[in-house]
Each structure stands twice: as C-alpha cells, then as structure tokens.
Amino acid sequence: MTTRLFGQGVPRKEDRRLLTGAGRFVDDLSHDAWEVAIVRSPHAHARIVDIDVTEALDVPDLVAIHTWEDLPERMQQPLPLLIPHPALTAPRTQFVLANGEVNHVGEAIVMVVARTRYAAEDAADRIRVDYEFLEPVVGIERAAAGDRRVHDELDDNVAAHLVQEIGDARAAIDAAPHTMSFRLDVERSASTPLETRGVYARWDADEGHLRLYSSTQAPTSVRAAVATILEMDFQDVECIAPDVGGGFGVKIMHPWPEEVLVPWAATVLGHDVKFTEDRREHFISANHERGQVQHLEVGFDDDGRILGIDFTFLHDHGAYIPYGLIVPIITSTQFLGPYRISDYRVEFRSLYTNTVPVTPYRGAGRPQAVFAMERLMDKVAAELGKDRTQVRAINLIQPDEFPWEFGLTFQDGRAYTYDSGDYPTSLDMLKDLVGWDDFARRQAEARDDGRLLGIGLAAYVEGTGVGPYEGGHVLVEPTGRVQVATGLSSQGQGHETVFAQIVADVLGVDLDDVEVVVGDSSRMQYAVGTFASRAAVMSGNAIALAANKVREKALRLASEALEVDPADLEFADGQVRVVGSPDTGLPLKMLATLSNPLRYAFDEDAAAATQFAAPADPDRPPVGDDDEPGLEGTDFYSPVRSTFASGMHAVVVEVDPDTSAVEILDYAVVHDCGNLINPTIVRGQVHGGVGQGVGGALYERMAYDEHGQLQNASFMDFLMPYMTEVPDGIAIDHLETPSPLNPLGIKGAGEAGVIPSAAVFAAAIEDAVGIPIDAMPISPSQLHHLRLAADAPASTNGQP
Amino acid sequence: MKPPPFRHVAPRTVDEAVTALAEADGHGKVLAGGQSLVPLLNMRLAAPSVLVDVNGVTGLDGIEVTDDAVVVGATVRHRDLERHAAADAALPVLRQALVHVAHPVIRNRGTVVGSLVHADPAAELPAVLVLLGGHVDVVSRDDRRSIDAEALFVAPLESSLRPDELAVSATFPRLAATTATAVRELARRHGDYAMAGVCVAVDRDDERATVTGARAVFIGVTDTPTLVDLGEDLAGQGCHDLDTVAAVARARDAIDPTDDIHATADYRRHLAGVMLARALADAATGREDA
Numbered sequence A: 001m002t003t004r005l006f007g008q009g010v011p012r013k014e015d016r017r018l019l020t021g022a023g024r025f026v027d028d029l030s031h032d033a034w035e036v037a038i039v040r041s042p043h044a045h046a047r048i049v050d051i052d053v054t055e056a057l058d059v060p061d062l063v064a065i066h067t068w069e070d071l072p073e074r075m076q077q078p079l080p081l082l083i084p085h086p087a088l089t090a091p092r093t094q095f096v097l098a099n100g101e102v103n104h105v106g107e108a109i110v111m112v113v114a115r116t117r118y119a120a121e122d123a124a125d126r127i128r129v130d131y132e133f134l135e136p137v138v139g140i141e142r143a144a145a146g147d148r149r150v151h152d153e154l155d156d157n158v159a160a161h162l163v164q165e166i167g168d169a170r171a172a173i174d175a176a177p178h179t180m181s182f183r184l185d186v187e188r189s190a191s192t193p194l195e196t197r198g199v200y201a202r203w204d205a206d207e208g209h210l211r212l213y214s215s216t217q218a219p220t221s222v223r224a225a226v227a228t229i230l231e232m233d234f235q236d237v238e239c240i241a242p243d244v245g246g247g248f249g250v251k252i253m254h255p256w257p258e259e260v261l262v263p264w265a266a267t268v269l270g271h272d273v274k275f276t277e278d279r280r281e282h283f284i285s286a287n288h289e290r291g292q293v294q295h296l297e298v299g300f301d302d303d304g305r306i307l308g309i310d311f312t313f314l315h316d317h318g319a320y321i322p323y324g325l326i327v328p329i330i331t332s333t334q335f336l337g338p339y340r341i342s343d344y345r346v347e348f349r350s351l352y353t354n355t356v357p358v359t360p361y362r363g364a365g366r367p368q369a370v371f372a373m374e375r376l377m378d379k380v381a382a383e384l385g386k387d388r389t390q391v392r393a394i395n396l397i398q399p400d401e402f403p404w405e406f407g408l409t410f411q412d413g414r415a416y417t418y419d420s421g422d423y424p425t426s427l428d429m430l431k432d433l434v435g436w437d438d439f440a441r442r443q444a445e446a447r448d449d450g451r452l453l454g455i456g457l458a459a460y461v462e463g464t465g466v467g468p469y470e471g472g473h474v475l476v477e478p479t480g481r482v483q484v485a486t487g488l489s490s491q492g493q494g495h496e497t498v499f500a501q502i503v504a505d506v507l508g509v510d511l512d513d514v515e516v517v518v519g520d521s522s523r524m525q526y527a528v529g530t531f532a533s534r535a536a537v538m539s540g541n542a543i544a545l546a547a548n549k550v551r552e553k554a555l556r557l558a559s560e561a562l563e564v565d566p567a568d569l570e571f572a573d574g575q576v577r578v579v580g581s582p583d584t585g586l587p588l589k590m591l592a593t594l595s596n597p598l599r600y601a602f603d604e605d606a607a608a609a610t611q612f613a614a615p616a617d618p619d620r621p622p623v624g625d626d627d628e629p630g631l632e633g634t635d636f637y638s639p640v641r642s643t644f645a646s647g648m649h650a651v652v653v654e655v656d657p658d659t660s661a662v663e664i665l666d667y668a669v670v671h672d673c674g675n676l677i678n679p680t681i682v683r684g685q686v687h688g689g690v691g692q693g694v695g696g697a698l699y700e701r702m703a704y705d706e707h708g709q710l711q712n713a714s715f716m717d718f719l720m721p722y723m724t725e726v727p728d729g730i731a732i733d734h735l736e737t738p739s740p741l742n743p744l745g746i747k748g749a750g751e752a753g754v755i756p757s758a759a760v761f762a763a764a765i766e767d768a769v770g771i772p773i774d775a776m777p778i779s780p781s782q783l784h785h786l787r788l789a790a791d792a793p794a795s796t797n798g799q800p
Numbered sequence B: 001m002k003p004p005p006f007r008h009v010a011p012r013t014v015d016e017a018v019t020a021l022a023e024a025d026g027h028g029k030v031l032a033g034g035q036s037l038v039p040l041l042n043m044r045l046a047a048p049s050v051l052v053d054v055n056g057v058t059g060l061d062g063i064e065v066t067d068d069a070v071v072v073g074a075t076v077r078h079r080d081l082e083r084h085a086a087a088d089a090a091l092p093v094l095r096q097a098l099v100h101v102a103h104p105v106i107r108n109r110g111t112v113v114g115s116l117v118h119a120d121p122a123a124e125l126p127a128v129l130v131l132l133g134g135h136v137d138v139v140s141r142d143d144r145r146s147i148d149a150e151a152l153f154v155a156p157l158e159s160s161l162r163p164d165e166l167a168v169s170a171t172f173p174r175l176a177a178t179t180a181t182a183v184r185e186l187a188r189r190h191g192d193y194a195m196a197g198v199c200v201a202v203d204r205d206d207e208r209a210t211v212t213g214a215r216a217v218f219i220g221v222t223d224t225p226t227l228v229d230l231g232e233d234l235a236g237q238g239c240h241d242l243d244t245v246a247a248v249a250r251a252r253d254a255i256d257p258t259d260d261i262h263a264t265a266d267y268r269r270h271l272a273g274v275m276l277a278r279a280l281a282d283a284a285t286g287r288e289d290a
Ligand SMILES: Cc1cc2nc3c(=O)[nH]c(=O)nc-3n(C[C@H](O)[C@H](O)[C@H](O)COP(=O)(O)OP(=O)(O)OC[C@H]3O[C@@H](n4cnc5c(N)ncnc54)[C@H](O)[C@@H]3O)c2cc1C
Pocket: B029, B030, B031, B032, B033, B034, B035, B036, B037, B038, B054, B074, B100, B101, B102, B103, B106, B109, B110, B111, B112, B113, B114, B115, B116, B117, B118, B120, B122, B123, B124, B125, B161, B165, B166, B167, B168, B191, B192, B193, B194
C-alpha cells in the first residue's frame, strides 16, 4: 500500500515554476495586446465639469479614448452591489467610469487605449479634466458627524446600521460587580499583493467568443459579471486566473471597472487589450480595509468572568460599498472568539468617506474584532490584578460544549455556531511554547539591565470554509495521468499540491501523476472563489468526493474485468489490484480506456484493454442508463455552515527605552485548523500571515490627509515589512481538532496568521512600557509621544 | 508609472558626455545608477528630454586611496566602495555610512557620486562628505571646477551643479590616525532612509583616553548637511565616561527637523540626540558595532 499523502509535508508542486520565474501571470501573456491607461481623479470629492481630450489626440500610437458618455447603456449603470443586506439601506456602488462626480482620489474617469502603456500614459497626461470641488469627508469621526456628505442625495454618511443581541447585555453589565468602558481603534491598511491587478481580453470576432485573463480570486464570478454587463451568453465568455501573485482579499472584489472596460474595448476595437495596474494606481484604486473606531463596555465578576459586553463601532467603508456588510458583520460576530459570552449586544454603523472603498483584506474584520476582545481581556486582568491567561482560561468554551450556539447570524446568513475546538489545550500549549510562566523573571532581569521587555498574547476563532459550494472534477486520462480541476483560483497558497495529495490518496497514484488546474472557467464553470480560508475546505472536499466517484467506477470496471469481488481490490501504484496478490491487477490507465466503449485501438494499451472488456450484451446499450463513458467524476461540496478554526499567538518584544523602537524577540503560534493536509504549507501560511500581521501592527497604514490625498501611495512610504522586520524564528505548534462538518475533517488556514497581530503587539508593548496601547498600528514616534504624555520612566541617556 | 518620452545617449568618454549635456541645453540629465532618477521619471516628476547615460563612460570607475584622501569615480557603486578594503582601512567612516544606504540590491547599482549630486537630506554620503570637508570635481564642455562640500548642498534635493556639468569624482579626505568615527541612525525599516541619523568624528588623545575634539553632521533632520562642532562640550572628557548632555542639547538646537507621516519633528529631534549620544560613545570608545 502506498503511504498516505494526506498529512505529509510534501514539497509544493508549483514551486519549481514559481521560483524559477516560469510562472505565467496576466502581464506575461499578452505582448501584442494594446494597453490601457486610466485617467484617475486627483481629488477626493469633486464634480466633473468638463473633459477635454484635444491635446491627447496627436499622441503617437494612441488608439482610443473613452469616457462614461461613450459607453453602451448597460455599462453606464453603476456596478453591482454584490452582497445586499436588509440593513444596508443606502447602498452606492461606483460607475466603471465616473458619471459626473468623483468620490475618491484614484476613481476612474477616462479610459485611454494605445499601442503601448507608455503612449497610453502620455495621452492620459494630456487629457484635461475640469472639476468643481466639493468638501471631502475623510476620517471616521468626520463621516459620523455628517455635516459633510459623500453622496449628496443621502441625509448622512450612514449606509447601514445593524444591531445584534443575545441575552440582555445592558442588564448583565448593570448587575455586574465591575464595569469598564474604553475605546479601541484600528487604522486602515490594505492587502498590497506583489502582483497588482491585471486583466487581458482576447476577442474572437469569428467565433463571437471572449476569453478573459484576470488576476482574480474569483474567475467564474468575473466571467458571470462580464457576461451580464456586456449582455453576452455565459458560454461565450471564459475567464482564466493564471498564476496570481498574491490576493489577500483585494482580488475577490469583482468586477473591477477595468475588468469590464478591457473586454468591452477588445470587442469594439477588435484587438487584444490589456490593463496592468501600476503600484501607485493600486494604492489609490484597489480596495483597502481595517479602519474602525470601536467603543466597548464590559461587566465582569471578581474572577474575571465576563458577564456582559456592549460593543459599538463605526466602520469606514470608503466611497462605495460594493461588497455589502461582510467586514463589519464578521467583526460583530467573530469578536466573541473562544469565549462563552451569553449577554452581548453589538451595534455598528457603516460609513461613507471620500476614500478608496473597503472590501475584505486577509482576516476581514477579525483583526479589529480580536483587538477589541483581547485588549478587553487584558484590561479586565489588569483591573483585577490577575494573570492575563487566567482571565482568559476562566471564560473559555470547554471542549465538551460543542457545538456551541451563540444565537447570532454569521456573514453567510447562517447560524454562528462553533463546530469543534479545544481552547484550553491551545492555551496551555501556547504558554509552554512562549515560556509564559517564566516570563516575569525574564522581564525583571532585563529591567535590571535597563531593558524593557514585554509579553502579549491573543486568541481568535476564525469562521472558515463558508459556502455556498465548490466543485471538483477528476478525470483519469488513458495515459494514466489524473487531471483535476476546481473553479476557484490560486494566489500561491499551494492548492495544486494539497488537492493532488487528496486525489493521489484516493486513487493510489503518484503525486507527480496528478495535475491540478484551478481558476479556469472552461474547466469548472460552477465555482465561488478563494476567500474566507475556504479553498481547502470547499474545493478539497469537493475534489475528494469527485475522486471517490472515480474510485467507485474504477472499482466496478476492475471487478468486472478481473471477475473479482470489489471488496478484494485495492488502489496502489497506479493499479487496481487484488489485495494480497499485487501481480493481479489492472493499471488505472487501462481502466480509463475500458471505460469508453468507443475503443479504436490507438495504441497497444487500448488494444490490450479490449481483451478485458466484458462480453457485450447485444440487447443492452453499450453505455448503460446510469453510466457515462470515461473514467471521470464531478461532485460538489456544500456545507450547512462554516467550520471554525482557532488559535492563539504570543509575542515577546523589547522596546528601546530611548528611541521607543520595538524589536520582536520571540513569536509563538498555536494553530488548530482541524486535520492537516500538508503541515509545511500550513506553516507557510502562518508565517506569511504573521509577517503581514507585523506589517499591520507596526508599519503599515493608509496615511490620508484631510483633503483625502493618500500621502504614502508607494512602497517607499507604505511600510510593508521586509524580511528584516519579520521575526525569523516563529515557533509553531499545531493542534488538530477535526471538523465534524466535512468528510476530510479540515478547517481553513489561510488567514489565521494575520488575525491576532494588532492585539498581541499592543499587549506586549503595553506590558513593556506600562502604558495603555489602545490604537494600532503604532510607530516609534507615536509610542515616544504616548510615553512622554504618560510621563513614563525617563530614558537612560536620551534626555527627552 | 512609465516615463514620458526621452532620448537616451550613451557616451563612451567624458568629452562626449559633457558635449551631450551641453547640447541638451538645460534639458539633459545624467543617468548614473538610476536608483533615484528612474523613480522620478516613472512617476513623471521629472521629464528631461535627454538622458546622458554615463555607465559606459570609461575611466570613471576607479577608487583611488592616497595618503590624503579616498577619491571615488562617478560610476563607482556604493557596493564597490563598501567592499574596498583599502578604502575601508583608510577611512572607516565610508563603510560605516554605506551599510546604512538602502539594501544591497540598490547599493549594487546606485553610485556614490550620484548620491552626492542628488543631495537628499536623508542620504548618508552627503553628511560624510561634509564631515570630512571633501569636494566633488565637475566638468562641463568649457570648464572644470571643484566644489567644496559646504558649497555643494544648496537645498533639499538641490546641489550646486549646473545642468551641463558632470561630476567626475568625489574626494573624501582622510582623518588623523587619532580621530575615530561612527555612524548611527534609526530608520523605520532596515535600509530605509533614516528618521534621524548622525555621523561623528571624535579626536582622541589615546594615551590619556580623553577626547580632544568632536564634530557631527546629522542625517535627515536638516535641510542640508551641516557641521556641528561639539569640541567645546566634550574636549577633556574621558573616552569611556562621556557626558553628552551638553553636546546633545547643542545639537538639538542646531537641527531643524520637520513632521512627516513617519515621525513628528519633536520625535526626530529627540531621536537625533539619542543617536548622537550613542555615536559619540561608539567613536570615543572605538566600538564598531553600530
Ligand atoms: C528603495 C530605495 C532606498 C534608498 N535608500 C537610501 C538610503 O537609505 N540612503 C541613501 O543615501 N540613499 C538611498 N537611496 C538612494 C540611492 O542611494 C541612490 O542610488 C542615490 O541616491 C543616487 O545614486 P544613483 O547613482 O542611483 O543616481 P541616479 O538616480 O542615476 O541620479 C540621481 C541624480 O543625480 C544626478 N547625477 C547622478 N550622477 C551624476 C554625475 N556623475 N554628475 C552629475 N549628475 C549626476 C542625476 O542626473 C540625477 O539627478 C535609496 C534608493 C532606493 C530606490
């Protein structure tokens, strides 16, 4: 029997291609395509008075210039609201090209097509747009004040207002022995994948067929959106996400204006057209996330047991709200983390501002939620003079209490119910891993040397693998190679490897004989997309189901051909063979040939296969009623609700007493995503997440000034951490609590690494310097001023 | 982020290069390592009509170490100088500063002379040139001259070269054997321009282990690199127990940092003082771990 691959850290199949520069990204595909440049608004809020293209017309190599007025009627409509919600009472979405008004710096106004991007930018430079300035709404507080409005016709800047409650939070807080209230803010940041957005369209006028390549997390949805807006049949449009150089959420948004404009231009111009976003454009026109102002009120008892929480927050969703309320709803629910909280009220307002729209970024509302809950736990511990892990421990949901029903509604509209977990064990493991119990001694010793050390921890629960469904297709080629397809796309996570591991196990074939294709709508047209840590759970299970169909069919064919009871057959080494007598069996490739009654003997295998064919019954059709030719299977996996992964992080930092610079000494992660398909890949996901979390906690922010100008729209000033800023020793321990909800018992792992970072760093810095850290991210300059204001212990030689 | 159209000329000699600059009639720009110029072009913040690419000009790639100075040609990369053992032995401050310049990939292309001419107030090498009292030799079609460090840096991102001039070399004078140097800075990320930094030279009486004089030039907290003499505050102090309070106070008065999105002016002023205290201690004690 071949060793089981599920659970093995096998090397990634995609790495050779990606690491040797042989990856195929959208911009690699299209050297002869004409290129698009977009004239974007330099103002945060303005009416467009006039657009004058005269000076651009004599730019060499210019092909076409289009404004909103040139578009067909269907394209003149606002882009779709992807996820409506009853509480979203004032939704606004953007136009593919501005229709008279711009609402953020970077909003698309004019599309220029030229033979090269250089020429397109030259022409774009010469297009004059006259504006009438409107007062910009920047910042959550300004938006909440409502004295200036983003969308004139609305009474205020509130797009949605939602309250959810379980139990009676007010009564519980009022009756509690201790209460506290405080405010905890998180600033805006963004996904910033290395590959920016890109879309490339090939229009075949003879066939009336449009092929689209997009750097997207949801190719089938892009296809559906484009077909709908261009008024084409779905079958005449295909969309492929080739290699995608990172997404982190921003590429789940669809359709982008350019995803509609580029294919439309290709059809009207009769030529390949592409758009490759540049970095500056990415900062000001691809979506952001995270900005929230959060107020909390908590009641608790002498042991630190949380009795009631009232959580009110303002969510900044930018100029438009195409993705609905997903992010604030996730914050509202996932706030509860691993804790048994019965009296809880949450209320949010989602506000318009004249800034780039907000849609999910890895973690999607959870980093803010965890920041709120975990800071709350720390504050309760501080108030009671208890160890921070004690207060958490006393509030944890216990392993025998699952499924745990909170009585709230999650982002997918389903019950917010945890399927499984073991939080107390996770906490114990983390304490061991980071040396929690010994830290006080270490901190005191360091302090004697004038060094400021601090430790923080944070826990999270993450709803992963949201529905509605994902599909898998598995086909055994007559060569014996196994072709696997699923519709969601990959951004480098290692899908090709883990899906191949699953199939190789089911069919007993070599990993190298399994080829996985993701993100091609012509290979799997029903699909949802890569987000919410759902690829392994959704496509993994769908592919396992499909592979099992193939296995059953192969078993039936082999049993008939060998005249052996199926129970006596096994799959190994690419064969279906008799248990205990490995020489009696049929290779899968021969079964693939056998499965097709049209058996022209193209080669010797096919000729050999004929001798195994069951004698044909002249009175029955060659393909039975319940059968199909071919050794293939398709299946879909659709869960009732999400499965909940969990974990805890801890960090030890050192704060320079003079400069307030923060150095990371140790970072520890305990992570539970159910059964691990490939531990190395999960570790990689955690590492990447922690790196991104370091960025979010200590470096990255969207620095809008009061005019709505983004002052750091480049990698010079948007401080994505380098390798040198990410801790090189991240200690990771895995806990495996299988999910009862899906056949493979797995939970998602993609986002977890980034979720607790704001909380864990704030806690550690607070522990080091002894003053509350209630807003993140934090820079040395900010920390310096906080310490000055708090009159913190004087520095050793800085003479502040 | 594509540059506007320009003509690219690739002279082989200094004569050809300065002729091309003269013919460009004020619209030409020298292209050296391109690490500062190319981003400006791509963001369309600069639009020269001619780029005079000096990377192929012969005779500009030398590093010469004499008894008096280290002389660096116009196409010498940061990394070449950083790894030059004789230059390091003659003037350790060069390597002390260069390791703070960006990352190795940028140092592989960026040039020492280009960094000086570019006159970024947050750059390290201009501060070093001022600390050492060095100069840059420049050539134009009809002229050649030498510009002293103090006269070179006019304003942020503005040096006193005319558009038709090519800087052919920079001269970094050597220090007395009893003078030690150090560079300290703090950047947001490794390799970023510093929020505040300083390079210092400390004259020592090694027998008595005392300081006889000290000078500092700050990085990133003044419009142009400016020499601050700290001799009055430090002369006579013991190398191993420096009291830097007066020197730090003087320095904090001498600088003029501004707010930006990464740090407030007050923080930079504070930080500059911290870096100065640490750098002075490094140089006074001969510590090399900065
Ligand atoms: C990400 C990043 C980080 C960086 N961090 C730092 C840092 O921390 N510290 C630092 O000091 N620098 C830093 N730099 C800048 C780097 O050091 C540049 O290489 C240097 O400033 C300019 O050198 P260059 O050869 O690339 O010049 P170029 O970019 O080619 O030219 C810069 C300017 O100088 C002019 N010029 C160049 N050579 C000559 C010459 N011989 N005669 C006349 N004019 C000339 C050009 O016309 C142009 O105006 C960084 C750059 C990047 C991209």
